[in-house]
Amino acid sequence: MRITKRSREQRSRPNQGRHPAVRLLGAAVLLIAGSGGRADENDAALQLRAETVAITVCGTCHGKTGTNTQPKFPVLAAQNANYLVAQLKAFHAQTRGDPDAIAYMWGMAAELDEPSMTALAEYYSAQKLRARTAVNSSVISTGKDIYEHGIASAGVPACSICHGPDAHGLKDFPRLAGQHAQYILKQLASFQSNMRNVAIMHGVAQHLRVPEMDAVAAYLEAQP
Amino acid sequence: MWATTHGEGCRNLIVTGILSVALLAAVSPARAVPSFARQTGMACEVCHTVFPELTHFGRVFKANGYVLSNLKQVRDVSPAKEELLELSQFPPLSIMVQISDTQMKTGVPDLSSAGAPGVAQNGTAGFPQQLSLFYAGKIAPHLGGMIQLTYANDGGTIGIDNTDLRFADEILLPNNGTLTYGLSLNNNPTVQDLWNSTPAWGFPYASSNANVSPLAGTAINGAFAQNVAGLSAYLYWNESLYAEVGGYRSAQQGITNQLTGGAGPLDGTASNVISGLAPYWRLAYEHDWGRNTLEAGVYGFNVKVFPGSASGTPRALSGPINRFNDVAEDVQYQFIGDEHLFTLGGTHIHESMTLDSSFATGVSANPSNTLSTTELQATYYYRRKLGGTVQYFSTTGSTDTLLYPATTPGQPGVITSANGSPDTRGWIAEVNYLPWLNVKVSLQYTWYSKFNGGGSNYDGVGRNAADNDTLYLLLWFAY
Numbered sequence: 001m002r003i004t005k006r007s008r009e010q011r012s013r014p015n016q017g018r019h020p021a022v023r024l025l026g027a028a029v030l031l032i033a034g035s036g037g038r039a040d041e042n043d044a045a046l047q048l049r050a051e052t053v054a055i056t057v058c059g060t061c062h063g064k065t066g067t068n069t070q071p072k073f074p075v076l077a078a079q080n081a082n083y084l085v086a087q088l089k090a091f092h093a094q095t096r097g098d099p100d101a102i103a104y105m106w107g108m109a110a111e112l113d114e115p116s117m118t119a120l121a122e123y124y125s126a127q128k129l130r131a132r133t134a135v136n137s138s139v140i141s142t143g144k145d146i147y148e149h150g151i152a153s154a155g156v157p158a159c160s161i162c163h164g165p166d167a168h169g170l171k172d173f174p175r176l177a178g179q180h181a182q183y184i185l186k187q188l189a190s191f192q193s194n195m196r197n198v199a200i201m202h203g204v205a206q207h208l209r210v211p212e213m214d215a216v217a218a219y220l221e222a223q224p
Numbered sequence: 225m226w227a228t229t230h231g232e233g234c235r236n237l238i239v240t241g242i243l244s245v246a247l248l249a250a251v252s253p254a255r256a257v258p259s260f261a262r263q264t265g266m267a268c269e270v271c272h273t274v275f276p277e278l279t280h281f282g283r284v285f286k287a288n289g290y291v292l293s294n295l296k297q298v299r300d301v302s303p304a305k306e307e308l309l310e311l312s313q314f315p316p317l318s319i320m321v322q323i324s325d326t327q328m329k330t331g332v333p334d335l336s337s338a339g340a341p342g343v344a345q346n347g348t349a350g351f352p353q354q355l356s357l358f359y360a361g362k363i364a365p366h367l368g369g370m371i372q373l374t375y376a377n378d379g380g381t382i383g384i385d386n387t388d389l390r391f392a393d394e395i396l397l398p399n400n401g402t403l404t405y406g407l408s409l410n411n412n413p414t415v416q417d418l419w420n421s422t423p424a425w426g427f428p429y430a431s432s433n434a435n436v437s438p439l440a441g442t443a444i445n446g447a448f449a450q451n452v453a454g455l456s457a458y459l460y461w462n463e464s465l466y467a468e469v470g471g472y473r474s475a476q477q478g479i480t481n482q483l484t485g486g487a488g489p490l491d492g493t494a495s496n497v498i499s500g501l502a503p504y505w506r507l508a509y510e511h512d513w514g515r516n517t518l519e520a521g522v523y524g525f526n527v528k529v530f531p532g533s534a535s536g537t538p539r540a541l542s543g544p545i546n547r548f549n550d551v552a553e554d555v556q557y558q559f560i561g562d563e564h565l566f567t568l569g570g571t572h573i574h575e576s577m578t579l580d581s582s583f584a585t586g587v588s589a590n591p592s593n594t595l596s597t598t599e600l601q602a603t604y605y606y607r608r609k610l611g612g613t614v615q616y617f618s619t620t621g622s623t624d625t626l627l628y629p630a631t632t633p634g635q636p637g638v639i640t641s642a643n644g645s646p647d648t649r650g651w652i653a654e655v656n657y658l659p660w661l662n663v664k665v666s667l668q669y670t671w672y673s674k675f676n677g678g679g680s681n682y683d684g685v686g687r688n689a690a691d692n693d694t695l696y697l698l699l700w701f702a703y
Contacts, residue, residue, distance in 0.1 A: 056394050056402055057292065060284045060463065064400040069513050072562070107265020110294045186562070 050119030058120070061104070066123075067130040071182035072100065077127035083174040084121035088112060097197060098190035129178045135222045143219025146212055154207045159216065162200075167223050177223035184217040257360035257370060258662055258702050259316035260285070265294040268661040273558065273565050274608050275664070275702070276420070276429050280463070280510070280517050280558075283418040287404050287460045289392030290361055290368030307365045316361025320702040324350040326434040330691035333636035348434035350377050353698075356385060366393050378433045384450055384477060386424065387411045404460040412449040413472060413504050413525050416456060421554035421569040422506075422523060424449070427601045427615055428652055428668065435694040436638055439628050439676050440619055440646030442575045442597055443548040444525040448498070451476045456504060466508045471501035472527070492541055495534040499545050502527035508554075519556045526550070535587050544580035563607050570600035579627075588627045595621035595646060605656075612655040621646040628676060630684055637683030645677025650689075666698040 055064045058076075062068050066077030076084065090096035091109035109117075147167065150158040162173040169175035176184065190196035191205040208216075261268055264285070268275060271282030278286070285292055293312055300309035331346035354377070360370040372385035392406030408416040415424040423445040441447065456470020474490060474497045482493050490497050508521025526549045530541040554571035575595040582588040598618045605611030625644030631637040650672040657665045675682050675689035682689055 052396060055396060055400050059400075059402075060281050064402070070515060072515065072560075103267035103269055107261075107267075107294050110265045111296060 046115060047119050047122070050116060051123050054120055054123045058108075062124075066127040071180035074183045075129065075179050076124040078129040078168075078178070079121075079124055079175050080169040080172070081118070081121040081125040082172045083169065084124055085114075085117050086172060088117040088120065089114075092117075095197075098187070098195045100186075101196070129224070131224055132178060132222060135218075137218075139215050140219045140222055142212075143215035143217070146216050147219055151207070151212065156204055156207045156212075159204075167220055176220045179220055181214075181217035181221040184220055185213055188213050188217070257318045257320075257358050259318040259358060259360045260290065262314065263293050263295055263312060263316050263361045269608060273560055273567065273603075274605050274611065274656065274658060275662070276425060277567060277603070278418065278420060278425075279560060280512055283510075284404075284460075284463055286390075286418055287392060287406065287458070287466075288394065289366055289390040289406060290370060291364075291366060291392070293362050310362070310365045312362055316359060318358040318360055318702055320354075320356040320358065321352050321700070322350070322354040322430060323699045324353040324430075324432065324434075325697045326350070326432040327695040328435055328691070329693040330687070332436065332638050335636065348432075350434065353377055353433060363389075367391050376433070384411070386415045386450070388416050390416070401462050403462075404458075406458055406460075408454075408456050408458065408468075408470070410454050410456075411452055411475065412446065413444050413452070413454060414523065415449075416454075416458075416468070417506060417523070418460075418466060419508065419510075419519050419521070419554065419556050419569075420567075421519070421521075421556040421571050422552075423571070423573075426571065426599065427569075427603070427613055428654065430666065430698055430700055431668065431670075432694055432696040435670075435696075436692045438619065438646070438648040439639065439641060440595055440621060440648070442550050442573045442595055443527050444523075444550040444552065444573060444575075445597065448472065448474075448496075448502075448527070451496075452498065452502075454504060458506075464510050464512070466506065466510070466521070468504075468506040470504045472498060472504060472525075473501060474498040490532075490541065492530075492532050492538040494532045494541075497530045497532050497541050499528040499530055499541075515560050517556075517558045517560075519554075521554050522552065523554065524549070524551045529581075531581050531585075531587070535582075535585065539581075539585070544584050546581045547578040549576045549578075550574070565603075565605040565608065565611070567603040568601070569603075570598070572596065572598045575621075582627070586626065589624045589644070590622065590627075593622040593624050593627065595619065601652075608658060608661065610655075610657050612653065614654075615652040617648075617650060617652065619646055619648040623677075635685075637685040637687055639676075640683045641676035641678070642682060642684030643677045647674055647677050648672065648689075649674040662703060663701040664698075666696070666700065668694075668696040668698065670694045670696070 061070065061073040062076050066079070067075055087096065088109050091101060091105040092112055094106050146156070147159045148165070150156045159176070160167070162170060163176050164170045167175065167177035187196060188205045188208065191198055191201040194202055258268070260271065264270070271279055271285055273279055295312045295314060298309065298311040298313065299307070302308055326348045328346055331343045334342040334344045352375070354374055356372050356374040358370065358372050362368045367390070369387070369389040371387045371389070373382060374385040375382045388408055388410040390406055390408050392404055395403040395405065397403055410416045412424050414422040417425065420426060451474065452472040453475035454470050454472035456468050458466065458468035460466050476490065476494055479490060479494050480486065481488055481491055502525065504525050506521065506523040508519055510517055510519040526547070528545045528547045530539070530545055532539060532541060550573055552571055552573040554569070556569040557567065559566040573596065577593040577595065579588045579591060579593065583591040596619070599615060601613050601615035603611065603613040623644045628641040628644050628646050630642055630644065631640040650670060652668060652670045654666055654668040670693060672689040672692050673679060675692055678689065680688045
């Protein structure tokens with residue numbers, strides 16, 4: 001299976017001009033994973049198939065355009081493509097070990113090849129994040145402070161250093177803005193316990209107390 | 225595991241000639257199937273809260289024909305890029321075992337010694353109660369199935385169990401909407417359904433086959449299970465609105481034509497033969513938000529039956545028929561947290577019987593009857609490890625002294641009704657422990673406050689409803 005990156009214009013308008021009134025899914029549509037790479041498939045066909053799989057398979061948990069209401073599953077819309085590819089590779093290699101990754105994504109990514117991962121990641125990164133209702137509270141103010149400045153006394157660095165001042169992510173670091181607070185809390189717990197083995201986040205999370213995690217997660221969920 | 229619960233028992237015995245006891249030979253509903261987990265690479269918890277109750281993802285997986293696969297495929301394509309073959313490298317096979325022990329509050333009479341009957345041994349070990357082999361998974365790109373072959377200890381035989389073959393595909397709609405459409409070829413009305421609030425997959429998911437079951441049950445509640453062939457078409461819009469219509473024909477197992485010795489055509493020596501096509505319909509809507517899902521729906525089954533030899537005497541498959549029209553409502557709420565899981569659900573089935581044949585032949589006292597069943601249950605699990613369910617069940621209906629007959633003088637009763645009423649009411653409480661997601665240990669108790677129309681002396685020869693209370697211990701695993 002081959003793929004080249006779609007143009008920026010295409011990515012920003014993933015469905016434009018290609019959605020007929022209805023699209024009948026072809027024979028292999030459901031199984032981007034199960035069928036692996038296809039030597040006879042061009043880039044456009046791969047991207048189209050990835051979008052279809054994202055909507056019809058991944059969408060059951062993550063939402064059809066990467067925005068969902070189930071806090072168990074992360075919001076993927078507008079996520080960094082690099083980060084998504086890295087996670088899919090980690091699922092595929094079974095190196096990401098938090099419980100939901102094992103139960104759900106190890107299987108889902110088992111037969112994904114790299115072009116398919118890239119195509120899926122590009123689909124999600126091009127989706128718009130659905131805006132949440134703005135909330136203002138002292139908890140969010142505390143979370144904002146921790147996110148922007150860290151907790152010097154506890155040796156917790158500012159999250160914004162890696163995740164960006166607007167929490168939209170930087171390079172390979174994920175976007176956190178708009179993510180479910182419950183999902184962020186669960187990931188922080190997984191970093192703490194090293195079930196999700198990421199050294200830098202283990203270093204950060206082990207110094208965070210639960211109220212501080214709650215505050216940061218609430219702040220991030222509320223960000224556009 | 226047939227004729228086991230209050231519901232299943234009822235369904236087998238719409239007594240004496242209306243729906244034949246031959247159906248007792250049928251076996252149990254299918255359950256969760258690990259071959260699906262192998263095929264998808266995903267753990268049981270993705271599709272089940274605790275098996276066999278489905279999650280939203282499990283419902284979508286089923287509606288899409290059981291074909292989602294993350295295994296390497298053996299493929300073939302035509303020059304026109306048409307998919308000709310997709311075979312998983314491993315066949316989707318599973319095995320399921322149920323081992324049980326049943327204790328009734330009061331044993332039943334021992335019929336082996338006429339004149340001075342003793343009491344049968346109270347305490348029945350089922351080892352196994354049931355053992356099943358499944359083919360459950362993908363067959364072709366848009367074709368999948370769940371086919372169950374079961375050995376059950378009550379019959380001591382191996383037979384076809386629940387079967388659901390599905391073709392399904394999906395259409396993308398504008399604004400990223402989806403429409404799944406499909407066909408189900410199955411052998412039990414509601415076995416194709418997506419929610420656990422309809423009979424085939426409803427609570428109790430397992431129950432004793434060594435207890436006493438009430439007389440009455442509705443037609444849609446398993447009375448025709450494994451003895452029909454049904455084809456239905458369904459639409460599933462945006463994973464929320466579900467609509468299905470279909471029809472069922474008799475496809476009886478173990479029946480031969482008396483003239484030719486072949487597997488058919490059915491004649492008057494067969495029991496409860498469906499006349500024409502029995503329509504089945506279903507409409508349901510599910511709303512999902514956060515960790516919650518709420519479903520409400522309606523479904524129905526309208527079947528016309530020639531009794532044939534159901535009353536013991538062969539009768540030609542012509543002339544008057546019995547008609548059962550079932551209309552039902554169901555509801556299911558699920559909260560699926562990481563630690564705490566709740567499910568509330570229930571169904572109410574109303575059956576109208578027009579018994580032209582049974583009335584004419586003296587099998588029923590009334591030309592028409594009604595029967596209603598209600599089941600309401602609440603389930604809780606902690607981390608999918610420890611939990612349980614409490615269910616209230618009730619059957620009410622019109623009195624019919626022939627359909628629900630009294631004890632013949634000198635006979636032991638137990639499965640009779642002194643007043644001709646089908647009314648039965650009670651509770652089931654069940655505690656489950658799952659050391660692993662595919663292994664369940666259950667302790668279940670069933671209380672009857674009313675049985676076949678009465679609380680005390682319901683059979684007219686001294687047996688009380690509470691005498692049929694049942695303690696049931698079960699080890700249940702699938703691999």
